[in-house]
Every structure is written in structure tokens, then in C-alpha cells.
Amino acid sequence: MNNRRDFVKKGIAGVFAGSMFSLSENSEAKTLKEKKEDTFKLGIAGYSFLHFKLDEALAMMKKLNVQYLCIKDFHLPYKSTAEEIATFHEKLKQANVTGYAVGPIYVKTTQEIDNAFDYAKRVGVKLIIGIPNHEDLPYLEKKVKEHDIRFAIHNHGPEDKLYPNAASIYNLIKDLDPRVGICFDMGHDTRDGRDAAADLGKYHKRIFDMHLKNVTAAKKEGSTCELGRGIIDIPAYVKMLRKVKYSGSCSLEYEKDMKDPLAGIAESVGYFRGVCSVV
Template sequence: MSSRRDFIRQTSGVLAVSLGSGVTERPVARDAFQLGMAGYTFHKFSLDQTLEMMKRVDVRNLCIKDFHLPLNSTSDEISAFFQKLKQAGVTGYAVGPIGDDDTDIEGAFDYASRVGAQLIVGIPALKDIPEIEKKVKKYNVRYAIHNHGPDEKRYTDALSVYNLIKNTDPRMGICLDIGHDIRFGSDPVADLKKYADRIFDIHLKNVTAASAAGRAVELGRGVIHIPALVGALRQIRYSGMCSLEYEKDMEDPLVGIAESVGYFKGVCAK
């Protein structure tokens, strides 16, 4: 397990900022990476509740899930959605994950276009990948396939996705879920370096074991060595989003989210 002692003084300060109501000072992280939230974290909460939690932990980027903004949303609904984000100081940087065997590919890209997203995170049917590549070219929108570990036989780890897209348009890439990557037995730090040019998005999480039995925990408490991951991010000069996807205590996630955000910021500031 990754030790958190080295970062406790730094992260405790960040956590105080995250959960306090009147504190405005915050440490400035060296080489800070863009931190976001994966929308799935909030699938039990309304958009208003989601934005309030993001405000509490001072995270300003959101990957938009369709339970907050449905794919068939009207122009007025999209406008109202983004007005709420603007009022909360939040940017919707991508949409997804979108996808199953019955997904309307054209509809998904049209949705991204109407929303103004430059990145779709997807879990497509294998048969749809050639069609997705065509839409990537048509809409000039990047598409990142999300790996899902041993629970998803098509997209288990970064390598499985890379093998499918390595000869496609360079706007076809990977959303590297580091927790699922290690649950399949792969090394997310090594995979980050190997497939850097095709990794468009990262889902930050940690798990209890490097196997299918691994379960979600706070970012600093699991088997993934987050300082090594941050070192790799610096090494490859990663410029994409690092989005926390917190899947423990999903009925009441705020404290775990705050701890995870504080830990990541503390590691980056080390």
C-alpha cells in the first residue's frame, strides 16, 4: 500500500480548504495537472448536488454524464445546463462514458457537437469502431475508449484498447482507468508511459488489490503508487485531464472525494 505519511502535512491543509466554508488560501502545486471529476462519481446525485460537492473540494472540471445531460437534450436544456456550470465556475471538458451495443454513433457525436465537447469517452461495441473512426474525422472530435478491467472482456486494460486503435486516426485514443488497469494485472504507471501519445483522459482511483478482487478506496490508500504515477505524468508531459472517479461510499462520497483530492494535490506539491 502507498504510504501517506510523507504527504500528511500537505494534504491536511488541502483537506481543510476542501471541507471548510470560509478558507480561501490554498497551496500552489508544482507542475499541477488539470484535475477533474468523472461524472459517474455522482450518478446518485442531481446536477445541483454534484456542483455543490465539486465546489466543496475545489475541483472545476467535469466529464459530463448523460444522466445529468441526456443525449436527446434540446438546445434550451443544454443552454440551461451550461448556465448552471458557469455559475458554479465549472467547465464541462468532455462527455461520457457513452456506449453500449445499441448506441447511435451519429447521435453520440451530434450530442458532443451540440454540447461543444472536444472529447468523447466511450465504451463502444467492437463492431462500431470503424464507424466511430469515420465520425472522429467528420466531427473533428477525439474519442477515448475506457478500459474496464477483468469485468469487461473487450477493453480490459490499456494494451487491449491500444491494440484496437493503434492503426486508426490519431484522434482515436484511450481513457486510462488506472484502477481497472491494475485490477486486470497490468501496471498503470508503465502503461501511461508506453501509450502516452494515445492517452487523452485519465480516471484516477485506487483499489485494494491488483486483481479482480480489488475494491475501490481513497486515492492514497490502495496498491497503486500515486507518487510514481505523478512522476510519470511529469515525464511524459501529460497535458490532459486527471479525473477522479470515486466509487467507494457512493451514497455519501464527499469525505472520500475530499481526501482523494487533497492527497493528489499533496503529491503534486511534493
């Protein structure tokens, strides 16, 4: 008799637990269904593949299921012919990858600025990531207006005497044509003693692109690490991305283990997607 009672109790408990599990599953599914798709997209900065040929880089991107690439010149040289550019884009298409921008490009003269815009036009992108001299900013603005191609200036941390952080860029471009903006490197910004999430909030209207990374310390000696292992609060950063409705690319720039980066890139991509799914 006692055995029968125990059996019934366990049966009822099992049904109840099953119902609660089903309810929890349905609730979670409903929450996921109701969650809006993010306005930003995940990409990879081409510099992450410095030591790899294009085919090898695209094979890694396919494994990661990442579809956006910022094009570097070691994969598509500045002097590429129309045929070489067409072949390049066909390879990207076969890998389900879109090349959305070119750079970073150091443009130290007005002639190099001309060359950068010519390159972007021939490649067929509407965004250049670059580093111009301060005195050439008026000329850069002229070219932006002429070509209707946006130019995002990249910050490089405390070693960079031109653009160490986002504020240093914004203060120079705030009165220029709105197509002159920022490629926000959140890691270098942090290495310069800044709060990356706060700077994203302050300057988001002029941030066209961003290099997604984490660093080991908020000082010059800080180095790039896997996205979930550094000092930047990535969940807080994702919340800010959503708060400001950032609609550009968050392109992972992975500079650790650059001759064997796949594991670190995969960990970082997985971490970022995980954070985006729960915050």
C-alpha cells in the same frame, strides 16, 4: 553572572534558530516559486455523483475547488434541447466548472455512435468517452474524421471482454486516426494485473483522458478506495504524468460510498494535490 551567560547563549541560539527557520522558509518558497505548473488538470468523472442532482454535485465540486467535470447523461440527458443545454452550462459557469467531455457512453451500434457524436456536438465538447464494439471501430474512425471530435475508449478491467486494459485498446487503435484514443482507467488497469504507471508511459500519446482512482488489490476482486489507501503508488504515477507531459484531465472517479462520497472524494483530492506539491 551564570544566569546572564545563559541568557546571552539562549538569545544567540534563538537568533540562529530564527535565521535558519527564515532561511528554510525562503528556500522552500523559492523552490515552490521555481516549480513549473503541471500540464495536467484535476477533474471529476461525473459518475462519482451518480446519486446526486447536478446542483448537489456542483456544490460538492465548489467545496473541493475542482473546476473540470466529465458530463454524464443523468445530469444532461442525451435528448436535451438547446435550451436545456444552455441552462446546464450556465449552472456550470456559476459554479466555476467546465464540462470538458461527455461519457462514458456505451455505443453498441453505428446508430448509437451517430447519436454520441450528435450529443457531443450539441453539448459543445470535443471529447467523447465511450465503449464501442470492435467491429465498429472503422465506422468510429470515420465519424472522428467527419466531426473532428476525439473519442477515448474506456477500459473496464478483467470483467470487460472488449477492453480490459490499456494495451487491449492500443493494439486495436494504433493504426487508426490519432483522434481515436484511450480513457485510461488506472484502477481497472491495475485490477487486470497491469502496472498503471508503466502503461501510462507506454501509451501516453493516445491517452486523452483518465479516471484517477486507487484499488484495494491487483485482481478482479479489487475495489475502489480513497486515493492514498490503495496499492497503486500514486507518487510514482504523478512522476510518470510529468515525465510524459500528460496534458489531459486526471478525473477522479470515486466509486466507494457512492451515496455519501464527499469525505472520500475530499480525502482523495487533498491527497492528490499533496502528492503533486511534494514529488
